[in-house]
Amino acid sequence: MEDLEHTAIRFAQKTLKRAIVLSAVTPFVVAGGVVALDHWSKRKKSRKAVFPHAKPVSSTVETTGTTIYTFGEDLYAAMLEAIEGATERIFIETYIWKGDEVGRQFKDALIAASERGVEVFVVYDGFANAVVPRSFFRFPEGIHVLEYPLFRPQVLLMDLKHTGRDHRKILVVDDEVGFVGGYNIGTLYATQWRDTHLRVTGTAVWELSSAFIDFWNLNRRRHHPSIDSPGTITWVPGFQAARNAPARRVYPIRNLYLEAFRRATSHIYLTQAYFIPDRELLEVLVAAARRGVDVRLIVPEASNHVLTDWLSRGLYSQMLRAGVTIWLYRNAMVHAKTATVDGRWTTIGTANIDRLSLTGNYEINMAIYDEGIAAQMEDIFTLDLTNCRELHLDEWEARSPVAKIGELLLTPLSPLL
Structure with missing residues (x-):
């Protein structure tokens, strides 16, 4: 009887170890497959970017x-x-x-x-x-x-x-x-x-x-x-230049965004190349939308880093259900890192809303408190919207089961990007 118990315990331990290894390896395997497939597909469709742009x-x-x-x-x-x-x-x-x-x-x-x-x-x-x-x-x-x-x-x-x-x-x-x-x-x-x-x-x-x-x-x-x-x-x-300095463990840009989003009462217009917010940033944006703030997000329909696209998409359902509107920029890579809030506050800089930019890299964003600058940036945002298609909740939730499973399996990689 004891032998059977020991055998059962050893079997359970081996199964648990295999499950742990599998769960750790799976996101990287899926990531490798996604990157390889994206590389192959982009080789098949190389075309010149065409997009509207404003004069300085x-x-x-x-x-x-x-x-x-x-x-x-x-x-x-x-x-x-x-x-x-x-x-x-x-x-x-x-x-x-x-x-x-x-x-x-x-x-x-x-x-x-x-x-x-x-x-x-x-x-x-x-x-x-x-x-x-x-x-x-x-x-x-x-x-x-x-x-x-x-x-x-x-x-x-x-x-x-x-x-x-x-x-x-x-x-x-x-x-x-x-x-x-x-x-x-x-x-x-x-x-x-x-x-x-x-x-x-x-x-x-x-x-x-x-x-x-x-x-x-x-x-x-x-x-x-x-x-x-x-x-x-x-x-x-x-004017204030917020500087992330990892060697000093100083990351003010994240707080700039958090405070601006918390203050919003009218609208938030956000353009991001790579959008993988942490839980608190996501909650603040969602909370703003739920209290009636017009939250609009422009992201690339297909960026130059496919993994960030997939990790970002894993957050779309929550945002869309809360009333955030998501606009997919077409035919070109949108690499801007900008935001305006309530026609008063603007930021233009180098930091994406992801872990690497907000708690990892040396970054710098200029924060500007001026209605004239905000109006100029809102005009630019409006022009960019003409090159976007809006992603609707029903369309998004009808995506393939394979896409949903892939987004779920890649989630553990979010802290790395």
């Missing part, structure tokens, strides 16, 4: 001038013009910097600036640019280049402070003009992706130069010079 729109808020860009060619022309007009120093920081035609234009402009006596500081992310030839990031002596490391040994010790990437996109010229937003640097983004970037002149430029200096001094190597970090006698209440 400018405004003035107190002592700061602003321009909003929604088309890469327009943005790059303005950035290159600023670099070519530099007389003192340039800060440039980017997540992806392609070694293509557009990438070379920026590199050549920085080299030319250095040759005429401008001090140039460059930061790029090693992981994001792993496929770019190393030679591309070799600059002449005199240009200060900091590669945010591809790998940091602390990751092996599961030190979360060192697991994020440098996902920021900043350009500051002579402390007089600054740029921040979702655009990386590359030919693809010039015409094929829909993104949003902000240019500021005047007092608010300090927000961006201070953010760059802080990051540089925190991450520089021995051979890099330190940069003095001057304060400012001018405060601009309407």
